[in-house]
Amino acid sequence: MKKHRGFPSRLTGTDFQFTIRRENRKDGPAKIIRRExxxxxxxxxxxxDQAFMAALVRQFGEEPFERxxxxxGRLSWLFGREVVPAEDPFDPCSYDALLRLDLxxxxxxxxxxxxAEAEEPAWEDDWDDEDxxxx
Numbered sequence: 500m501k502k503h504r505g506f507p508s509r510l511t512g513t514d515f516q517f518t519i520r521r522e523n524r525k526d527g528p529a530k531i532i533r534r535e536x537x538x539x540x541x542x543x544x545x546x547x548d549q550a551f552m553a554a555l556v557r558q559f560g561e562e563p564f565e566r567x568x569x570x571x572g573r574l575s576w577l578f579g580r581e582v583v584p585a586e587d588p589f590d591p592c593s594y595d596a597l598l599r600l601d602l603x604x605x606x607x608x609x610x611x612x613x614x615a616e617a618e619e620p621a622w623e624d625d626w627d628d629e630d631x632x633x634x
Contacts, residue, residue, distance in 0.1 A: 500594040501567030507554050515547035517554060518568045522594060529571035531591040533579035548576050553612045555582070555600055563599045574598070581605040 500522040508518045522528065536548070551573050558564075563585035566574070574582060581604050585597040606613050 501565045503558060503564075503567055503569065506558050506569070507550075510547045510550050513543065513547065515543070515550075515573070516570050517551055517573055519570055520568075522568075528566075528592050528594050531566070531571050531578050531596070532575050534575045536576060547573070549609055549611060552577065552581060552605060552609045556602075556605065556612060559600060561600060561602055563597045566594055566596045566598060568594075581608055 503518065506518055509516050555577075581601055582598050583601050585599040590596050
């Protein structure tokens with residue numbers, strides 16, 4: 500099982516898990532399924548989905564990635580929409596399964612994730628030079 504170094508293990512201050520520590524040798528990997536997200540989900544659940552999506556975008560972008568130690572339950576909330584299989588046939592019960600992000604759907608579902616990236620200021624190196632005459 501591949502461990503994704505640098506990927507957050509959980510949503511800070513909560514019990515919403517993003518990764519697992521070790522593989523399940525007895526029963527095998529949990530199956531990734533498509534879970535329906537209803538509009539009346541709790542705010543905390545929606546924030547966990549948003550934080551997980553932000554971590555996926557930051558870590559993988561458009562590149563295919565191995566499921567590895569990513570939590571199957573958390574992936575299932577995005578699977579079939581923003582996270583799609585990157586191989587055919589796809590084995591939903593494999594730590595080696597390849598997935599990829601559908602960025603178009605991710606941007607539609609989680610505009611806050613992409614707006615935060617776009618709003619980062621592009622600081623210019625010479626902005627201090629303009630105020631030197633005022634000193």
